[in-house]
Amino acid sequence: MLLRRNVSLAPYLTMRVDHVAREFVTIRSIADLDAARRHCDAPYRILGGGSNIVPVANVSGTVLHICIEGIEILADDGNAVTVRVGAGEQWHEFVEWSVDRDFGGLENLALIPGTVGAAPMQNIGAYGVEQSRCFLQLECVNMSTGERLVVDAPTCRFGYRDSVFKQEWRDVMVITSVTYMLNRQAPLVTDYADVRRAIEGCTHTPTRRDVFDAVVAIRTAKLPNPAELPNSGSFFKNPVIDADQAAMLLSQHPAMPQWPVSDGRVKLAAAWLIDQCGWKGFRNNGVGVHTNQALVIVNAEGGTGSTVWQMAADIQRSVADAFGVELEAEVNRWD
Ligand SMILES: Cc1cc2nc3c(=O)[nH]c(=O)nc-3n(C[C@H](O)[C@H](O)[C@H](O)COP(=O)(O)OP(=O)(O)OC[C@H]3O[C@@H](n4cnc5c(N)ncnc54)[C@H](O)[C@@H]3O)c2cc1C
Numbered sequence: 001m002l003l004r005r006n007v008s009l010a011p012y013l014t015m016r017v018d019h020v021a022r023e024f025v026t027i028r029s030i031a032d033l034d035a036a037r038r039h040c041d042a043p044y045r046i047l048g049g050g051s052n053i054v055p056v057a058n059v060s061g062t063v064l065h066i067c068i069e070g071i072e073i074l075a076d077d078g079n080a081v082t083v084r085v086g087a088g089e090q091w092h093e094f095v096e097w098s099v100d101r102d103f104g105g106l107e108n109l110a111l112i113p114g115t116v117g118a119a120p121m122q123n124i125g126a127y128g129v130e131q132s133r134c135f136l137q138l139e140c141v142n143m144s145t146g147e148r149l150v151v152d153a154p155t156c157r158f159g160y161r162d163s164v165f166k167q168e169w170r171d172v173m174v175i176t177s178v179t180y181m182l183n184r185q186a187p188l189v190t191d192y193a194d195v196r197r198a199i200e201g202c203t204h205t206p207t208r209r210d211v212f213d214a215v216v217a218i219r220t221a222k223l224p225n226p227a228e229l230p231n232s233g234s235f236f237k238n239p240v241i242d243a244d245q246a247a248m249l250l251s252q253h254p255a256m257p258q259w260p261v262s263d264g265r266v267k268l269a270a271a272w273l274i275d276q277c278g279w280k281g282f283r284n285n286g287v288g289v290h291t292n293q294a295l296v297i298v299n300a301e302g303g304t305g306s307t308v309w310q311m312a313a314d315i316q317r318s319v320a321d322a323f324g325v326e327l328e329a330e331v332n333r334w335d
Contacts, residue, residue: 001035002026012065013050014113014226014233017305021045023062028069028088030148030176033141036064044143045334046174048115049090052122052232055334056305064143066117068176071097082136084179087117091124099212104186105134107212108195111219113226113233117175121165122330123158127192127215132158134180140173149173160261161237161330194218224290230299231290235312236270236327249323270319270327271295277318287311309333 007024010016025036036044043061047053067088075082081103085094091114095106108129118124119131120138137152157164165173188211190196198214199206224231241249246258246266253276257269274280274294281291286303289311290296297311316327 001032001039003036003040007063009050009055009059009063012047013053013055014230015050015054015299015305015308016226016230017054017299017303017308019055019058019305021059021063024065025062026065026067027174028067030068030141033064033143033174033176034146036062037143037146042143044171044174046171048087048118049113051113051226052118052330053332053334054232054305054308056309057335059334064174066115066174066176068117070177074179079184081182081184082179083182084177085116086177087115087175089116090114091116091119095212098182099208102184102208103182104184104188104208105129105182106131106180107208108189108192108215110212110215116178120156120158120163120175120178122161123156123163125161127195127218128189130158131180132156134182134186136179136181138175138178140169140175143172143174160240166332223293224296224298229290231296232331234270234295235297235329235331236274236295236315237330238267238270239273239325239327240265240267241325242266245324249325253323268325273319273323273325273327274315277315277322279315279318284311289315305334 004024007021008018009021010018023040025040027033040062045059045061045063047063047065068086069088070086072084074084092111094116095110099107108127112124112126123130123132135153137150139150141148188206190199195214199210202210240261243264243266250256257272259267261267271294279289280294282289285307286301287307288298288300290298297308312329319325319327
């Protein structure tokens with residue numbers, strides 16, 4: 001276990017806010033987690049690739065930086081392949097590894113920043129697929145008791161950008177590995193207009209690699225690269241509201257994008273709501289809203305965590321005032 005004190009978090013967060021962790025531990029194994037429980041002070045904060053975390057200020061507890069590596073094929077029946085992946089592996093590299101072998105199911109989730117261990121936490125999703133599509137189980141350690149658990153999908157309670165790890169198990173259960181069931185026969189998912197358009201341009205029967213390449217190209221064109229312009233991706237979740245309220249809003253705003261969801265409610269586009277309130281391109285105290293993507297808050301010039309969260313609160317208030325809709329942050333806030 002490598003323990004350091006008073007470590008700047010800026011290099012570990014894609015938002016690059018410069019707050020300090022009092023204790024910062026590099027975790028490369030389950031034994032390291034046991035050592036951290038014995039020698040480091042709670043509360044613990046769990047850090048993967050830092051692409052979905054913005055601290056408000058300095059962090060007083062212990063940051064556990066999860067760097068557990070390894071990809072292992074556990075079973076292969078010719079179609080289905082069971083793969084266990086260390087929580088510290090890079091998500092995109094794992095997806096590319098699977099596409100290289102024609103192990104299907106996760107290709108639409110190419111280029112999502114971060115680690116494999118964080119993927120179940122908010123059940124990452126993009127272009128019509130969520131990681132739960134291929135999830136089999138995960139292993140985690142309870143930092144309160146030291147207990148090791150194997151957790152299946154129902155226990156994870158996966159939802160839209162949600163799971164039990166984002167709720168009552170947050171910062172208690174450290175995911176150490178995730179096991180996925182991939183499949184050479186998994187159908188390609190090309191429902192999203194951008195993906196469909198790219199695939200329609202193929203002169204051959206589209207392959208998994210074509211979908212992967214299309215998603216990489218779309219994301220590269222659409223989303224700001226955190227290495228060039230610090231950000232945490234979509235700052236807010238798309239709100240899901242009652243059908244009655246959705247109908248009322250549509251009568252007032254006929255151009256409002258809406259999608260029915262399975263429980264009879266309606267999903268709205270957070271980006272559209274924020275854009276209508278005039279936030280695109282706004283800048284204040286080094287922090288702003290991306291000029292092309294209203295859902296992305298950027299740290300253009302050395303803003304702090306508190307300025308980021310202040311801007312998020314201002315955006316939430318203006319959307320609530322204009323539409324009566326509450327925006328929930330997707331990004332994780334460390335108080
Ligand atoms: C440019 C950009 C684009 C993005 N696009 C998407 C997208 O399309 N879809 C999407 O769903 N997300 C997207 N995201 C958000 C982000 O990439 C995902 O949430 C990703 O899974 C975060 O991984 P991470 O390792 O960086 O997690 P971190 O930011 O380090 O942590 C995120 C949360 O997970 C917890 N956590 C991390 N590791 C573990 C672990 N091993 N055990 C338990 N808890 C853990 C942390 O405590 C924190 O609460 C995007 C982000 C950026 C910057």
